[in-house]
Amino acid sequence: MQLELRHLQAVCRIAEAGSLGGAARRLGVSQPALSAQLRRIEQVTGGELFVRGRGGVEPTALGQFVLAKARRVLSEMDALGAEARAIGTGSPLRLGCILLVLLDGLLAETDLSMSGQEITVDLEHSVTALARMLGTGQYDAIVYGEVNDHEVRLPAGALARTLIPKEPFCIRLSAKHPLADRDRIDLADLAAEAWMTPVEDDDGGPEALVEACAKAGFTPSLRYRITDRMMQYDLIAAGRAISLSQPTAPQVAGTVMRPLTGTPIAGRIRLAWNRSAVSAGQADLLFRAAARAYLANVDNNRFHREWWDAHPDLQISPGGEPSAAGTPTP
Missing domain, CATH: 3.40.190.290 (D-Maltodextrin-Binding Protein; domain 2)
Structure with missing residues (x-):
């Protein structure tokens, strides 16, 4: 499996929500489906991205690294779409x-x-x-x-x-x-x-x-x-x-x-x-x-x-x- 933008979005939503349940609601998917997706993402990245704590989930050191990269990529993609739309005619x-x-x-x-x-x-x-x-x-x-x-x-x-x-x-x-x-x-x-x-x-x-x-x-x-x-x-x-x-x-x-x-x-x-x-x-x-x-x-x-x-x-x-x-x- 290769990482796609939707995988990066899922990782960011989990970090923002602080829990798999909260992230699943934001993404409009079930919690079991998101958990399964996270396991597949972790297989690609080579380790756990989040650990469970008293207040929910917290990113690991690897998770912090992946989050920083994911946010940068998603920001660039957002900017690409917005700027292209602004330049394009008829939109x-x-x-x-x-x-x-x-x-x-x-x-x-x-x-x-x-x-x-x-x-x-x-x-x-x-x-x-x-x-x-x-x-x-x-x-x-x-x-x-x-x-x-x-x-x-x-x-x-x-x-x-x-x-x-x-x-x-x-x-x-x-x-x-x-x-x-x-x-x-x-x-x-x-x-x-x-x-x-x-x-x-x-x-x-x-x-x-x-x-x-x-x-x-x-x-x-x-x-x-x-x-x-x-x-x-x-x-x-x-x-x-x-x-x-x-x-x-x-x-x-x-x-x-x-x-x-x-x-x-x-x-x-x-x-x-x-x-x-x-x-x-x-x-x-x-x-x-x-x-x-x-x-x-x-x-x-x-x-x-x-x-x-x-x-x-x-x-x-x-x-x-x-x-x-x-x-x-x-």
């Missing part, structure tokens, strides 16, 4: 997104900053679907959100950067609502309201809302799940519902947006890409375009500008230079 960069406020601006910014590179954009209502389609090659990059402690599991071969480490969700309600004249709203005061269920149901948003409401002493009435934004706004303006909202959302006639006391629900915005399809330079251009698109909306609501100015450690610059949270992570 658009495929971007998938959920419905974030920055999306409109992102399309305009990518047209400006990535001139000459054709980009196709698709909108999804499932973060899980976005991540899966990134792994299967249907998307080259994705822009998505995570709420509170929820973390989206990315496929092998993906890198990610956090664009916005934290933004405080607020409430959109009718301008005629009795609480509309408040500068800030306590979540407990919304116990009797009918709520819009967050459209994305796998980014942690629904769970975060239910948990925050439980801490405030009530269970929210999740009455509507509507993907059409204008229909949402009409229902809210009529006083029939309220909704969570990103703080950068635009003003809409008949509605107001107010921050929640104590910031019980907060989101993150991230960019992830397939490193075998997107070069480091392309990823950086995408990140900078998304940064400019987000910053263009910071002044949509006064309370968010005040919050933003009070948290300089979370900010990004118009050039896309982020805080430490913007460092790429596998």
Whole structure:
């Protein structure tokens, strides 16, 4: 047997996961099958690559050597694919997104900053679907959100950067609502309201809302799940519902947006890409375009500008230079 790229990937996944079981789940194979594959790899390399310990598996000295070589080879192959794709003609960069406020601006910014590179954009209502389609090659990059402690599991071969480490969700309600004249709203005061269920149901948003409401002493009435934004706004303006909202959302006639006391629900915005399809330079251009698109909306609501100015450690610059949270992570 000769070593192939899939064998090197298996060795790296075992080291990253720290266990055969965890690596098998990441690779989508059974643990016995991965164990058998590892034994065949060890026959080729001439010795054990991992030993079992209290905390899982640890690479041997030979394992460390093979891992270093494997990571270098896989990195070079990723770079080869991405750079060849970037040079080749007729291959658009495929971007998938959920419905974030920055999306409109992102399309305009990518047209400006990535001139000459054709980009196709698709909108999804499932973060899980976005991540899966990134792994299967249907998307080259994705822009998505995570709420509170929820973390989206990315496929092998993906890198990610956090664009916005934290933004405080607020409430959109009718301008005629009795609480509309408040500068800030306590979540407990919304116990009797009918709520819009967050459209994305796998980014942690629904769970975060239910948990925050439980801490405030009530269970929210999740009455509507509507993907059409204008229909949402009409229902809210009529006083029939309220909704969570990103703080950068635009003003809409008949509605107001107010921050929640104590910031019980907060989101993150991230960019992830397939490193075998997107070069480091392309990823950086995408990140900078998304940064400019987000910053263009910071002044949509006064309370968010005040919050933003009070948290300089979370900010990004118009050039896309982020805080430490913007460092790429596998």
